[in-house]
Amino acid sequence: xxxxxxxLRIVVALAVLVVAVASAHxxxxxxxxxxxxxxxxxxxxxxxxxxxxxxxLLPGVLAVLAIVFLxxxxxxxxxxxxxxxxxxxxxxxxxxxxxxxxxxxxxxSAMDACVPATSDAPSRKAxxxxxxxxxxxxxxxxxxxxxxLLVVSFAVGFPVFCLLCPIGLVFGTLWALNRVFVxxxxxxxxxxxxxxxxAELFLFKRWCAAICPLGFFFGLVEKARTKLxxxxxxQASCATCISSEGCRTCSTVCPENIDVATADAPTLxxxxxxxxxxxxxxxxxxxxxxxxxxxxxxxxxxxxxxxASDEDLASxxx
Amino acid sequence: MTDITRRGFVAAGVAGAALVGVGGxxxxxxxxxxxxxxxxxxxxxxxxxxxxxxCQRCLQACPYGIVTPVPLAESLVAYGTPTLAFEHGYxxxxxxxxxxxxxxxxxxxxxxxxxxxxAVVVKDACVAWDWSxxxxxxxxxxxxxxxxxxxxxxxxxxPDFCDGCGRCEQVxxxxxxxxxxxxVQNKGxxxxxxxxxxxxxxxxxxxxxxxSGRYTCASEPLAPHTQGVHPNGPQDGKGAxxxxx
Numbered sequence: 001x002x003x004x005x006x007x008l009r010i011v012v013a014l015a016v017l018v019v020a021v022a023s024a025h026x027x028x029x030x031x032x033x034x035x036x037x038x039x040x041x042x043x044x045x046x047x048x049x050x051x052x053x054x055x056x057l058l059p060g061v062l063a064v065l066a067i068v069f070l071x072x073x074x075x076x077x078x079x080x081x082x083x084x085x086x087x088x089x090x091x092x093x094x095x096x097x098x099x100x101x102x103x104x105x106x107x108x109s110a111m112d113a114c115v116p117a118t119s120d121a122p123s124r125k126a127x128x129x130x131x132x133x134x135x136x137x138x139x140x141x142x143x144x145x146x147x148x149l150l151v152v153s154f155a156v157g158f159p160v161f162c163l164l165c166p167i168g169l170v171f172g173t174l175w176a177l178n179r180v181f182v183x184x185x186x187x188x189x190x191x192x193x194x195x196x197x198x199a200e201l202f203l204f205k206r207w208c209a210a211i212c213p214l215g216f217f218f219g220l221v222e223k224a225r226t227k228l229x230x231x232x233x234x235q236a237s238c239a240t241c242i243s244s245e246g247c248r249t250c251s252t253v254c255p256e257n258i259d260v261a262t263a264d265a266p267t268l269x270x271x272x273x274x275x276x277x278x279x280x281x282x283x284x285x286x287x288x289x290x291x292x293x294x295x296x297x298x299x300x301x302x303x304x305x306x307x308a309s310d311e312d313l314a315s316x317x318x
Numbered sequence: 319m320t321d322i323t324r325r326g327f328v329a330a331g332v333a334g335a336a337l338v339g340v341g342g343x344x345x346x347x348x349x350x351x352x353x354x355x356x357x358x359x360x361x362x363x364x365x366x367x368x369x370x371x372x373c374q375r376c377l378q379a380c381p382y383g384i385v386t387p388v389p390l391a392e393s394l395v396a397y398g399t400p401t402l403a404f405e406h407g408y409x410x411x412x413x414x415x416x417x418x419x420x421x422x423x424x425x426x427x428x429x430x431x432x433x434x435x436x437a438v439v440v441k442d443a444c445v446a447w448d449w450s451x452x453x454x455x456x457x458x459x460x461x462x463x464x465x466x467x468x469x470x471x472x473x474x475x476x477p478d479f480c481d482g483c484g485r486c487e488q489v490x491x492x493x494x495x496x497x498x499x500x501x502v503q504n505k506g507x508x509x510x511x512x513x514x515x516x517x518x519x520x521x522x523x524x525x526x527x528x529x530s531g532r533y534t535c536a537s538e539p540l541a542p543h544t545q546g547v548h549p550n551g552p553q554d555g556k557g558a559x560x561x562x563x
Contacts, residue, residue: 020374020378023378024374024377024378024383025383026378027381027383028378028379028380028381028414029381030378031375031376031378031379031414031418032375032378033373033374033375033378033418033420034373034374034375036371036372036373036374037371037373037375037420039371042371042373043371045371046368046369046370046371046421049367049368049369050365050368050369050423051368052369052422054369054371054420054421054422056420056421056422057371057420057421060420138326140322140326141322141326141327141329141330142330144330144334145330145333145334145337148333148334148337148338149337152337152338152340152341153341155341155345156341156342156344156345156350156395157345157350157364157367157368158341158344158350158367158368158395158396159368159370159371159372160337160340160341160344161337162371162372162398163340163394163397164333164336164337164340168372168398171374172387172390172397172398175374175377175387175398176389179386179387179389182383182386182406183386183403183405183406185389187389187390187391188389188390188391189389189390192390204329204332206325206326206329207329209326210325210326210329210330211329211330211333
């Protein structure tokens with residue numbers, strides 16, 4: 001598996017953290033804030049806790065949701081510090097939001113857009129299943145978490161989720177480090193926050209999928225996106241795609257287990273636009289395309305010559 | 319729409335319980351109104367804890383690097399909200415933190431706009447209490463009349479004038495002069511919140527009184543200063559504020 005895109009994602013997410021910390025040392029010239037500045041959950045929490053609407057946060061929040069509408073969950077793989085930690089410490093194939101180590105999937109996908117009806121291609125097994133990667137089950141539990149945190153914030157008068165949020169914990173660790181170097185005062189944060197991060201992201205594996213209330217907002221926007229057939233998503237060109245020959249590369253490398261060759265728009269709701277499928281597709285058939293997925297049963301295309309080593313490539317990590 | 323999976327439900331339940339637990343702990347320990355020295359424009363500790371989204375933009379905006387997040391050890395509820403540390407600088411009410419605040423937790427207007435707290439003299443740490451001669455805080459105080467010397471040449475703070483800018487705390491040389499004795503507070507004069515018990519001390523406090531009263535909420539906050547004029551800020555004087563900007 002090629003990992004150049006992953007390295008790039010690590011660099012981008014690190015840059016966001018570096019800019020935030022460096023900004024504190026520019027003598028006030030460039031107060032860029034942190035990701036908390038544009039957090040829809042923070043906006044809702046503050047409205048509940050202070051019982052007044054923080055209007056100045058609204059433009060940032062709407063901008064984030066607009067980006068989700070246009071590009072999907074690009075925040076999750078490229079910017080979110082949680083995913084950064086998973087990419088850095090998550091081993092060779094870091095877990096995504098839903099897939100790879102998530103729900104085991106039994107039912108093979110029935111809908112193979114690029115497979116000719118008469119083809120005797122091997123049936124898609126669990127690894128290539130797209131049905132289990134759907135975001136639908138998680139939005140409800142994320143909604144429950146959001147409802148609970150709003151009620152608690154309202155009752156106790158402070159934004160309570162900020163204390164548990166992995167994004168906040170990453171920044172909290174950085175500020176605690178900053179405090180050590182500026183004021184020479186080490187704090188408990190330096191021990192507590194990394195432990196909480198470890199628990200939330202690596203032991204409690206369903207954080208992103210089932211808990212993250214930010215994901216609730218993203219999920220809602222994704223649904224609107226699917227309905228309107230809007231936005232950018234990876235789409236395989238049937239002219240060159242060799243999935244009918246048994247290639248599983250895209251679903252193997254996808255952190256969300258999406259089989260891009262066959263994925264329809266609801267399946268692509270889980271896509272974080274990480275770009276791993278684009279990078280690894282052996283025939284370079286996957287491109288980012290605007291508009292609804294064109295995957296629908298259609299006339300069979302002429303099969304393209306396949307490199308012999310293809311299936312090995314799909315199963316081998318590197 | 320698929321139903322909620324059992325694992326998903328358990329995860330949401332655990333997260334919900336953790337939220338209720340953290341919130342309940344915060345409410346039960348009554349930390350919400352713990353009095354910290356806040357940047358300008360913080361109406362009250364309760365309001366700041368509710369409205370602040372911990373984005374640290376005020377910390378980034380401060381040209382003197384004195385805004386710092388409240389540590390976890392001092393308050394779970396107020397963790398990450400801004401407080402002031404006067405080790406390396408003091409506040410001249412440039413209001414860049416207020417301008418940077420996106421939530422209105424720091425805002426213009428109100429009695430606390432240019433009122434951070436009040437300085438209190440710590441008598442067992444202040445050098446002038448043992449030997450006369452040190453007048454650094456009085457000499458450096460930017461507000462005419464906020465610190466005067468009594469009959470024994472010891473500093474006395476006048477809460478009506480003091481706006482809590484922290485210059486005295488920053489320059490107090492007691493730490494180096496008393497480096498031999500680790501038991502005393504390291505500064506002879508410190509700024510405390512007007513909402514704190516320690517702010518109500520008449521005259522001066524001991525190190526123990528400061529330790530116990532600094533972050534204890536008084537029944538009634540000390541009234542804001544009414545007379546001091548802080549000359550250093552870009553917009554001269556108390557109450558000049560944003561109308562001129």
